[in-house]
Amino acid sequence: MWGLLKERRARIRGDTKFVSLYLPNNFINYRRILKFDQTWLIVILLFWFFCGFVSNNWLTEIFVCVTGIPILLKQYKYFKNLRHFFRYEYETDYKLLNFIQEADLDESTVIVYEENSSELLVRFLKSNNPTLINQLENLEKPLASVFGITPEKFVREQYVEYIFTLVKPERLMVTATEKSEFTDDMNINLGYGIVYNPVKSPHVLIGGGTGSGKSIFISFFLIELMKRHATVFICDPKNSDLGNLEHYLDDHVAVTPNNISRVTRLVVEEMKKRYSIMNDPMNFKYGSNFVDHGFNPLWLIFDEMGAFQASATDKAGKKIVEETMANIKQIILLGRQAGCFILVAAQQMRAETLNSDLRDNLGLRIALGANSPDGYRMIFNAHTPPTDSFPDVSVKGSGMIYVEGSGESQAKYWESPFIDTTKFNFIEELLKYKTADKYFSE
């Protein structure tokens, strides 16, 4: 018992804990140690009673009973509590120790872990054994089944790190602001621990069936872009919610094929103009981007791209679609440095809508609502989690998210910012940020 308590004190002092089959830890034997101590206590008590009764002195007998009986009665509860205490205290050690055996890892595997109220960080130290290294780099699934949370994986030179987020991240609650809140900060808080920066991960892809929350998210995102002084163009071939914004954003909203093509052309022309200004020897700065040259972000929001492509029935229509898609390709591949970004939304993302090479260039990918495994793969491609770890997305506006460059290997569960549509007037909010169209380079 003393050994257990000493070990616990040492663990409280230093926050890093080692787990290995070879390390002599008392906790491995805590049950045996407590059983042993309990047996000894009972033996001592019995001896105590025995001494009392053989004394033939009624005063001694009473004293022995008064002191011994409460201890005898309470010792069971006392040891039960201790067992619970140590079990809780060493739960992670136990799980990890069992894990080494159950996952068939080499017996020499050493795990280091740190735990606080929001995170469990587990590091598997690498050895020279390539088979073991390969095993250590592929433990997300078995670890998720042990801890009930899918960890994030980070492969480092000396170790493979798995991070489990213990506290459920908070959904962002969107409310109307008193007055406009313009900002130059390119980081956009999407809630649930996700911060998106288009400079780092340009372009957005959103997929999700009808009623999954795409329009609400796009509305939120549009206002966030306008807060950042972005010039926004909208293409809505179905002329639904976004199309109606033409009453407020004028000719920045396109619903007909000709207009959609015009808008994409405008963005490409602006992008080329920006590049020629940025590459002019008078202005050239190595490694600079649009921000360094004083340009504001330029966004093209394209809802239902599939519907636009399907609208082309004759030769002229097909030519318009072809030209538009060529413009979109240029924006996706070349837009980042010039600050020209695109958001593509679709009920169902198909290979014909946007080929997988282009899709892989979209830095923020979101799948809202329930999607088929193929649907998820169309959005996340190599970052699709295994089918058996698809999350429950019954909460309205929930789904999966992946941010390129975030260090995560797979898309994860996310709840989009919550907007109470009965209280939040989207148009009123939008008009706070509508400014003169002064962001073009001419």
Ligand SMILES: Nc1ncnc2c1ncn2[C@@H]1O[C@H](COP(=O)(O)OP(=O)(O)OP(=O)(O)O)[C@@H](O)[C@H]1O
């Ligand atoms: N983030 C959210 N906050 C609050 N409610 C939401 C959210 N997302 C979805 N909802 C609820 O789901 C409903 C449908 O959302 P939305 O209209 O955005 O879906 P959609 O994917 O755009 O559908 P469609 O493709 O048919 O237009 C909303 O009216 C709202 O009640």
